[in-house]
Every structure is written in C-alpha cells, then in structure tokens.
Amino acid sequence: PALEYEQLRRKIETHARELSYFTTDQLNKISEKLSDADDKLKWKNVIERFGDQSRVLLASIRNITNVDGYQTWREHEHRSLSKLMQARLKYLQNPVTPCTDVKRFTCDINKGCGYGCEIHHAIHCFHIAYALGRPMILQSSGWRYNPSGFDQIFQPPSLNCNKSMASGASSWNTYKTADVVKIPLIDDIHPRTEFMPMSIPADISERLIRLYGNPFAWFTGQLMKYLLRPQDWLMEFMKKKFEQIKFETPIVGIHVRRTDKVGTEAAFHDISEYMRHVEDYYITYQYQNPNSKFTKRVYLATDDPSVFNDARTKYPDYVFYGDTVVAQSAQLNTRYGTESLKGVLLDIHFLSLSDYLVCTFSSQVCRVAYEIMQQRVIDGAWRVQPLDDVYYFGGQNPHNQRAVISHKAIWPNEFSFERDHIIGTEGNHWNGFSKGSDKTNGQSGLYPSYKAEEIVNIGEMYTYPEIQI
Numbered sequence: 229p230a231l232e233y234e235q236l237r238r239k240i241e242t243h244a245r246e247l248s249y250f251t252t253d254q255l256n257k258i259s260e261k262l263s264d265a266d267d268k269l270k271w272k273n274v275i276e277r278f279g280d281q282s283r284v285l286l287a288s289i290r291n292i293t294n295v296d297g298y299q300t301w302r303e304h305e306h307r308s309l310s311k312l313m314q315a316r317l318k319y320l321q322n323p324v325t326p327c328t329d330v331k332r333f334t335c336d337i338n339k340g341c342g343y344g345c346e347i348h349h350a351i352h353c354f355h356i357a358y359a360l361g362r363p364m365i366l367q368s369s370g371w372r373y374n375p376s377g378f379d380q381i382f383q384p385p386s387l388n389c390n391k392s393m394a395s396g397a398s399s400w401n402t403y404k405t406a407d408v409v410k411i412p413l414i415d416d417i418h419p420r421t422e423f424m425p426m427s428i429p430a431d432i433s434e435r436l437i438r439l440y441g442n443p444f445a446w447f448t449g450q451l452m453k454y455l456l457r458p459q460d461w462l463m464e465f466m467k468k469k470f471e472q473i474k475f476e477t478p479i480v481g482i483h484v485r486r487t488d489k490v491g492t493e494a495a496f497h498d499i500s501e502y503m504r505h506v507e508d509y510y511i512t513y514q515y516q517n518p519n520s521k522f523t524k525r526v527y528l529a530t531d532d533p534s535v536f537n538d539a540r541t542k543y544p545d546y547v548f549y550g551d552t553v554v555a556q557s558a559q560l561n562t563r564y565g566t567e568s569l570k571g572v573l574l575d576i577h578f579l580s581l582s583d584y585l586v587c588t589f590s591s592q593v594c595r596v597a598y599e600i601m602q603q604r605v606i607d608g609a610w611r612v613q614p615l616d617d618v619y620y621f622g623g624q625n626p627h628n629q630r631a632v633i634s635h636k637a638i639w640p641n642e643f644s645f646e647r648d649h650i651i652g653t654e655g656n657h658w659n660g661f662s663k664g665s666d667k668t669n670g671q672s673g674l675y676p677s678y679k680a681e682e683i684v685n686i687g688e689m690y691t692y693p694e695i696q697i
C-alpha cells in the first residue's frame with residue numbers, strides 16, 4: 229500500500245476521535261448550564277446519540293484493515309521489521325572482535341526511581357548505543373528492584389561484554405573519541421544530539437512511518453524486546469499466571485496510578501474516568517463484530533489496592549483481572565525489592581497484552597506497557613486512551629507538530645497560525661484543544677488539535693550493513 233493510503237487511514241481515526249472529544253465536551257458544557265428538566269433530558273439524548281454515532285464511525289474505520297487487502301502485507305512487514313531490529317541489536321551487543329577492542333558504552337540502571345523510570349533510563353542508553361553502533365554494558369549491582377542485579381531477571385544484555393570491560397569509563401563529552409564512555413541521565417546531555425528520542429533510525433524511517441502510527445513507540449518497544457528478554461524462570465512465571473487468570477481477549481487494560489503520584493506529578497482520576505472509555509471501546513468493538521458474544525474484561529493494574537473493590541462494586545457487569553496483593557506490594561512503602569518487581573512486571577505484561585489501554589501517560593508504567601504492546605500489535609498507535617499527557621519520552625528533544633490548516637484564534641486563549649507553522653506541543657486536553665507554542669510566530673496557548681499533525685523525528689544512526697535480512 230502507498231504511504232499516503234496508510235497515513236490517511238490513520239488520520240481518519242485521529243480526526244474522528246478529535247471530533248468526538250470536542251463535540252462531546254462542548255455538548256456537556258451546554259448541558260450543564262441548562263436548568264429546565266425537559267431541556268436537560270433532550271440534551272442528554274443528543275449527547276448519547278452523538279456518542280453512539282461516533283462509535284459507529286470508529287468501528288467502520290477500525291474495520292478498514294480487515295477488508296482493504298493489505299493486512300497480509302502488514303503482518304509480513306511487521307514481522308520482518310522486528311526480525312531486522314532484533315538481529316541488529318544482537319549483533320550490536322555481541323561484537324565479533326573481543327569487546328575490549330571495540331568502542332563501547334556503559335550505563336547504570338540505578339537512577340533511583342521507579343521500575344518504568346529506570347527502564348526508560350536504560351532504554352535511553354540503549355537508544356544511543358544503537359544509534360552509534362557501540363555495545364552497551366549495563367551496570368545493575370544493588371538495583372533497588374533486585375539487588376543482585378538485572379541479569380537474574382532478564383538475560384544478560386551481552387554475552388561477551390561484561391562489567392569489567394566498563395571500567396575506566398570517560399564522561400559523555402568525549403563520546404566521539406574515548407574507548408569506554410558512560411552515558412549520563414538523558415537530562416544531563418548537552419548539547420542534544422538529533423538522534424536522541426523521539427528520533428527513529430533514518431535508514432528504515434520510510435518503512436516505519438508507513439506501517440506505524442507511532443514509529444518511535446515501536447522503536448522503543450523493539451529496544452525493550454531485546455533488553456528485557458526474560459530469564460527462563462520469569463517466562464515460566466508469566467506463563468503460569470496467564471493460565472491461572474485464564475487471560476482471554478477481548479480485554480482492555482487500565483492502569484490506575486495513585487499513591488505518591490497523585491498531587492505531585494499527576495491528578496487523581498476516579499475509576500469512572502477510566503471506565504467511560506472502556507465502555508466506549510466495548511460498544512465500538514461490538515459494532516465492529518456484530519455477531520460476537522464476549523465477556524467485558526478489564527485487566528486492572530494499580531498501586532492502590534482499594535481500586536479493586538471500588539471497580540468491582542461499581543461495574544458489576546465487568547470481569548476485573550488483577551491482584552490486590554500485587555497492588556499492595558506496589559504501594560510506596562513496599563515498592564522496592566524482588567517481590568514488588570515481579571508484580572510490576574506482571575502488570576506491565578498483561579497491560580501490554582490487552583487490546584486497548586486506558587491510562588495516564590504521565591506514568592512510566594503506562595508508557596512502558598504501551599511501548600511493549602507495539603511489539604505485538606500491528607499499528608497499535610491508536611490502541612490507547614490517555615487520561616492526561618500525550619505520549620512522550622522523558623527528556624526528549626522538542627516534540628513538534630506541523631500545522632496542516634491555518635487557524636484564526638476565536639476561542640479564549642487560542643493562538644493564530646498559518647499552514648506549515650511548526651508548533652511545539654505540550655499536551656492534548658482530549659477536548660478538542662491542545663496546548664503549545666508556535667515556533668514560527670512565537671505565540672502560545674491553545675490550538676484546535678485537528679489542525680496540526682505529528683512530525684516524526686528522523687535521526688541519522690548506524691545502519692548495520694553487516695546485517696542482511
């Protein structure tokens with residue numbers, strides 16, 4: 229299929245959703261102001277009818293790939309891109325000449341934050357290693373999630389480069405010349421390089437942009453696929469749990485992040501905010517599959533054990549998978565250590581196996597699950613409804629969009645722009661508006677989300693000519 233066809237198909241999903249966000253929000257605002265009971269009822273019917281028509285539209289859009297004749301190609305391309313990436317990463321991490329003879333990087337997982345945060349730190353290092361074609365040696369002794377180290381949980385990132393070969397590492401500013409360089413935290417890298425997140429490798433960028441709605445999330449998912457290859461015991465553990473809970477699809481994954489996050493880095497979100505979108509997903513799913521009979525399943529991951537009771541009481545027609553014991557181990561006072569690690573790995577695993585995610589992208593747990601999900605689903609970019617942030621990588625280079633339709637400000641706090649202006653985006657309010665600033669005219673504030681589209685960053689990276697598949 230042509231690049232333009234695939235992009236247009238995805239664009240229609242995005243536009244339908246933006247239309248629905250905007251209109252629903254505006255209709256609700258009008259309804260809230262009504263005082264007459266009859267008017268209120270009438271308006272409620274309008275809102276419900278609009279919502280239902282939106283879902284019918286989305287169902288049709290989501291079914292296009294079943295009938296357009298390109299799905300076999302997509303599946304093939306999805307598999308071959310993953311095969312290529314994994315072969316490159318294996319080659320990268322296991323140099324044919326002795327490791328001491330090659331330029332290499334070292335990276336310490338111990339950032340002193342949560343699992344998702346520490347994994348993203350390691351992935352930022354791995355991204356640089358990939359981009360420059362030098363193996364990464366991961367330091368992990370004293371890791372707060374498993375003090376004996378990463379390699380007990382996951383397979384060693386390299387079979388012939390070990391920790392002793394990371395000694396005497398130089399600092400980042402010598403990365404072009406020194407033999408061993410320690411990669412610092414992403415925020416400590418100055419000047420920025422264009423190959424850092426959210427860049428994708430230039431040499432395969434056309435293939436990625438054609439197949440994936442979020443090529444960077446896919447790329448990150450591939451780095452994780454290699455780095456987080458489970459040890460046999462972990463694989464067994466996951467398999468057992470899978471059978472125990474009788475994991476079945478369709479299933480929607482929700483991640484309810486509470487405890488230390490609420491009020492510091494994120495707002496409190498009631499279970500109803502998640503379930504509204506879960507309900508939407510299932511009605512749409514039914515429209516997509518009119519003859520299918522299914523149980524409405526939700527995989528619930530949370531660090532607040534009370535959410536289980538709340539969810540099960542308020543939504544009796546749903547089956548909730550998930551584990552209060554895991555949630556207990558996820559609370560701040562019990563968070564670190566191997567038991568808690570097993571819990572978060574389990575939750576991320578099942579979230580990533582879900583058909584759709586509803587979660588706060590401010591949480592790294594949710595972003596890791598989404599990234600891992602991209603390994604499995606073809607074009608999984610749309611399979612999420614974030615409740616707060618848009619997708620991002622912490623410490624990323626500027627996140628830009630391009631104005632595709634010019635705009636004259638009419639709403640309060642809006643700014644005007646011309647087509648082709650570059651807009652630095654700071655978030656989508658999921659009500660039709662995004663927040664950002666126009667890099668061309670210097671204005672900032674709100675803008676209609678549907679008038680801008682994502683710019684994919686493309687970085688010149690090592691091209692792995694040694695790998696021919």
Ligand code: GDP
Nearest residue numbers: 342343344345529530531558571572591592593
């Ligand atoms: P963030 O703080 O939400 O951005 O994500 P981090 O992964 O950096 O830190 C949060 C940590 O809290 C996780 O790594 C887990 O240890 C724990 N946690 C948060 N949410 C969950 C959850 O849903 N399930 C489990 N098992 N642990 C969680």
